[in-house]
Amino acid sequence: MLALLIHAGSDRYVIDAHGIVEVVPSVPLRAVPSAPVALAGMLEYRGQTIPVVDLCRLLGGAPCRARLTSRITVCDLDTKGQLAAQGPSAGRRIGVLAEGVTRLVEVDPDAAGAVDGPTTADVPALGRLVPFEDGLVQLVRVKDLIPDTLYAELTSGNAAASETPS
Amino acid sequence: MTFKKRFVLIGALFVVGYAAMLLISWGIVEEVRIGGATYEQVVTDKDVIADVLPPPRFMIEPYLLCYEIATTDNAMDRGPMIMELKASFEMYDERGAYWAERIDDPKLRKLLLETSAGPVREFQEIVENEFLPALKGEGDWEPLDVITSRLEPLFSAHKAAVKQTVAVAEQRIRSNEQNARDAVERGRLLAIIVAGAFGVLLLGAGLWTGRAILARMRRINTRVRELAEADANLAARLDMERGDEVGELAGWFDRFLEKIAGLVKAVQRSSVQLTSTATQMAATSHEQEATINRFGASTTQIAAATKEISATGVELMQTMGEVGDVARESADVATAGRESLSGMQTSMGTLADSSASISTKLSVINEKAADIGVVVTTITKVADQTNLLSVNAAIEAEKAGEYGKGFLVVAREIRRLADQTAGATLDIEQTVGEMQSAVSAGVMEMDKFTEQVRSSVDRVRQVSGQLGRIIEQVEVLTTRFDLVREGMTSQSEGAMQINDAMGSLSDSVRQTTESLGEFTSVAESLKDAMQGLKGELSAFRLEE
Structure with a gap:
């Protein structure tokens, strides 16, 4: 499985490349008042406003440092493997802000030694622990990063905007 | 007759x-x-x-x-x-x-x-x-x-x-x-x-018989002429009673028409299927052409970025050469200063001038180091952009499936080269930082030294020691500069490799585009042929 290697705090995680639309540089985000602390803000991505989750804050505590390699990974929540060229309103999307986003790697979730990671109620998005290069990486299920109800609240404007033309 | x-x-x-x-x-x-x-x-x-x-x-x-x-x-x-x-x-x-x-x-x-x-x-x-x-x-x-x-x-x-x-x-x-x-x-x-x-x-x-035969013959004649010239309606039937030879002929003609109509219907169905297949083929090949064209654009971008890296690397090497010269010069000056400490009393004035000169040179070094910092930042940004580009290219290549396999390898190579560039720039950054702090310290020491020279000859020994340290630092600096040079050389080589890879990638993209173009034209000609066949077939009407 081709996956994007990312860093949060002192640990490494991977995101399945099939769900990824594009990796974009970290830009200043529009803050959302009274939102959960892990929500870094809203990103304008090709005409679509999408929520961005700060993975460092969600998993490690401190916000991601402002580095060149701290990047936002734009992912599709619903359909996997769609080309970015197929339009900005192709579906529900989410941005994942993490550190050290520089490599695409091959990982095998079913390799010997892979186990289901310890799950907690706070972070349901963490998946299997997979051995990779002298250590373990953990799969991040992007679609579980934000509860559906919260996503709907955040993107209600999008839905209204996309319904108006029809 | x-x-x-x-x-x-x-x-x-x-x-x-x-x-x-x-x-x-x-x-x-x-x-x-x-x-x-x-x-x-x-x-x-x-x-x-x-x-x-x-x-x-x-x-x-x-x-x-x-x-x-x-x-x-x-x-x-x-x-x-x-x-x-x-x-x-x-x-x-x-x-x-x-x-x-x-x-x-x-x-x-x-x-x-x-x-x-x-x-x-x-x-x-x-x-x-x-x-x-x-x-x-x-x-x-x-x-x-x-x-x-x-x-x-x-x-x-x-x-x-x-x-x-x-x-x-x-x-x-x-x-x-x-x-x-x-x-x-x-x-x-x-x-x-x-x-x-x-x-x-x-x-x-005679009239009764003749009229009967002629009327029936005329109906058959009209029907056949319609089929041959104008409206080839295969659904219409003559439906004559089979009382005589002409009626029998009409009956057999109707059965013949039914056979032809069945055949034409089958051909029409097949032609519709073939047309939709040809359209799908053409659409698919167009899609692939678009994807390949995007690859080509990405390749061009990467080649441009690589050239920029290469040019920057050359510029950086020149700057480093200048910095090295300056460093060696300052080492010489410092040596000369230390030698002249023995004759300090007499040459104190000269020393003061020399120290001022060192101060000036150091500030020049400082400026150059700052320049290097700017260049390194630029290289870092380029390397970062290259990395980002390679990540997205790899994602796109993954999505392209079978067609993206080759490109995925190239994207990985690009990322590794970008990482090497980033590593080299980190080294340069560190070196330049150390050089800057050393130079700053040197300047301060020189200032103090100048003051002390002016105030006290006793501190000449101290100054000599300071000078010795400066020389040491400059020597360290020189070796560091060599390291930086090596890094720059390898970066240049890497950029050349990227350029070569981009060239071969461009060739394969062009070949792919050509073969896709041929495929598209074949699909189009197939479509045209199907359209022609459909046009011919549309002359036959199968329903009233």
Whole structure:
């Protein structure tokens, strides 16, 4: 499985490349008042406003440092493997802000030694622990990063905007 | 020659032949009819004989013979004459028997065989019993007296009866002739009527048959012409009853049309499937072409970025060369300074100037180092952008599936080169930072040194030590510079490798585009062919 290697705090995680639309540089985000602390803000991505989750804050505590390699990974929540060229309103999307986003790697979730990671109620998005290069990486299920109800609240404007033309 | 013309020709031949027959029979009838030429000839010949011969049933000849016998002087001549008289009597009776057999009319029969025959029998008896004895001188009478007194009244009575008979016979002839003429007229009229009626019937039958055949042939003809020229409607049927050969032909034609319609329908279905397949092929190849074109654009971007890195690397190497020169120069100066410390008292002024000069040079180094910092930042940003580009290119390549496999490898290579660049820039950053802090410290020390030189010669030894440290730092700096140079060289090589990879990638992209173009044109021509086939097929209508 081709996956994007990312860093949060002192640990490494991977995101399945099939769900990824594009990796974009970290830009200043529009803050959302009274939102959960892990929500870094809203990103304008090709005409679509999408929520961005700060993975460092969600998993490690401190916000991601402002580095060149701290990047936002734009992912599709619903359909996997769609080309970015197929339009900005192709579906529900989410941005994942993490550190050290520089490599695409091959990982095998079913390799010997892979186990289901310890799950907690706070972070349901963490998946299997997979051995990779002298250590373990953990799969991040992007679609579980934000509860559906919260996503709907955040993107209600999008839905209204996309319904108006029809 | 059409059937219609043939039918008309047959009718015309028949009419002409029939008219000729009619004319010939008319001529024959005209020739032999009562009162016609033949009849007149026959009657004239008979009339001639009747006029020349003495009539056997008229007693004029015996009567005259009797006179001749009575008046002749030569008794020798009487014998033959009497014989002739008796022969005429026999002839009379013979002819009487002949006519008794032939005449049916009672009136004529009575006149001929009774009224006129009565006086003749009496005449014959008188001749036998009185005239012939009188000739021999027997009896009371002279022969001439017998004739005048006895035979003459009988002859007169007979003559009157014969005239009556002739009148009756002539009347019968006239009525018979009239009857014959009437019969001929009736016969002619009947022949004309029968011929006319027969002709009309024949014409009607001919027209009826001809029209039936021609109408059916015309329907089949029209249908076939429609199929051949204009509206090729395969659904329409002739539906004729199969009474005759034409109907059978129409029936077989309909079955043939059904077969053709089935065939055309199958071909149309297949052509629709083929058209949709060709359209799908064309669409797919267009999509792939678009993807390849994006790859090409990305490749061009990467090549440009690589060139930029290469140019920056060269510039950086030049700068490093200058920095190295400066560092060596400052080392020389510092050495010279330390050497001249021994003669410090005298050369204090010179030392002060030299230290000022060092200060200036150090500030120049500082500026250069700052320049390097800017360049390194630029390289870092370029490396970062290259990394980001390679990550996105890898994601796109993954999504492109089979077509992106090769590009995925290239994207990984690009990322590794970008990482190497980033590592080298980190080293440079660190080195430059150290150099800057060292230079800053040197400047401060130099300032202090200058002050101390001015204030106290005792601190010359300290200054010498400081100078020694400066020299050491500069030496370190020089080795570091060499390291940086090596890094720059490897980066340049890496950039060249990227350039080569980009070149081969460009070639393969071009080849792929070409083959895709060929594929697209093949798909398009297939589509065109299918459109052509559809156009041909649309000439056949399968439904009403």
